[in-house]
Amino acid sequence: MTAQAFRFAPLALATLIGCLCAMSAQADEVQVAVAANFTAPIQAIARDFEKDTGHRLVAAYGATGQFYTQIKNGAPFEVFLAADDTTPQKLEKEGDIVPGSRFTYAIGTLALWSAKDGYIDGTDQALLANKFTHLSIANPKAAPYGLAATQVLAKLGLTDKVKDKIVEGQNITQAYQFVSTDNAELGFVALSQIYKDGKVTAGSAWIVPDSMHDAIKQDAVILKKGANNPAAKALAHYLKGPKAAAIIKAYGYQL
Structure with missing residues (x-):
């Protein structure tokens, strides 16, 4: 190594460390309550989400009604992917979500x-x-x-x-x-x-034809606990994007 290269090596190393630290600082973890029917799609989405954003998704799976009770009792979830639209609407009316964060991420079959x-x-x-x-x-x-x-x-x-x-x-x-x-x-x-x-x-x-039952509109919300978590906002945005849409459709959902 030349003397000139040696002089610049510490600067390059410091720059690299700074970039890595910045990436680490920007990466967050989001706790997500996921309706059981959406287990396979969210696992596939989570891999792409982490690769594309650096954020990590930690999911719990279960029944929408049970998650509602847990959320009301203080469970640490930051994003909720429900199996219906009525439960998120109820949480919205009760002031438990970030205003304006509710959207339909899939229509189930x-x-x-x-x-x-x-x-x-x-x-x-x-x-x-x-x-x-x-x-x-x-x-x-x-x-x-x-x-x-x-x-x-x-x-x-x-x-x-x-x-x-x-x-x-x-x-x-x-x-x-x-x-x-x-x-x-x-x-x-x-x-x-x-x-x-x-x-x-x-x-x-x-x-089963859709005409034989009420539409299974599945809504997502950012819960109040996720209001200040960049990963929660990033996930909501990612679910509306083309990569997530392709995965959701591949599992038989409508958009």
């Missing part, structure tokens, strides 16, 4: 699913035949996908006929698990749990 190939023929016939022993749904009081499932059963005139066959999960993840572990022959799940890149990934399914 309900599916009737069996882990067995060919059990469902792409229509509602397996449901109407009523030859199954157990039908899995999510808790309709806590999970919007569970509420949508009860609306479908009512529309088909099956509410009373299948009420003794229903096994109820706390959230849509547990409803899915009942079917995937053969504790129920079929069940209502979020399409995102069984769908990727334009096709059902396992078993057989009926994609």
Whole structure:
């Protein structure tokens, strides 16, 4: 190394350290409550989000109704990705979110699913035949996908006929698990749990027409605890961008 290069090396090193420190200072962590149906998409989004922004997303998964209770009881969540639009609206009216931060990040799709190939023929016939022993749904009081499932059963005139066959999960993840572990022959799940890149990934399914239940508009909000966290604001912005949109659509959601 020449004397001139040696003289400039400490300056270059100091500049590099300064840049790294600046990046570290700008990187923050955001605590996110995520509706169970959105588990796979947010995990994919989180990887890109961290790579593109430097911020880290720490997610908890569960039922929207349960998250509402936890938030009201002081849980440390900074962003909430709900499975409906009514719960975020309620939090907004109660003053628990950053004003103006609520937006719809996805519109969910309900599916009737069996882990067995060919059990469902792409229509509602397996449901109407009523030859199954157990039908899995999510808790309709806590999970919007569970509420949508009860609306479908009512529309088909099956509410009373299948009420003794229903096994109820706390959230849509547990409803899915009942079917995937053969504790129920079929069940209502979020399409995102069984769908990727334009096709059902396992078993057989009926994609329920939107007209058979209330729209599953899924809203996101920045909670008051995230008001001063740059990572919370960055995540809300990122969810509206093209990279997140592509992932969300790949899992069968509408935008």
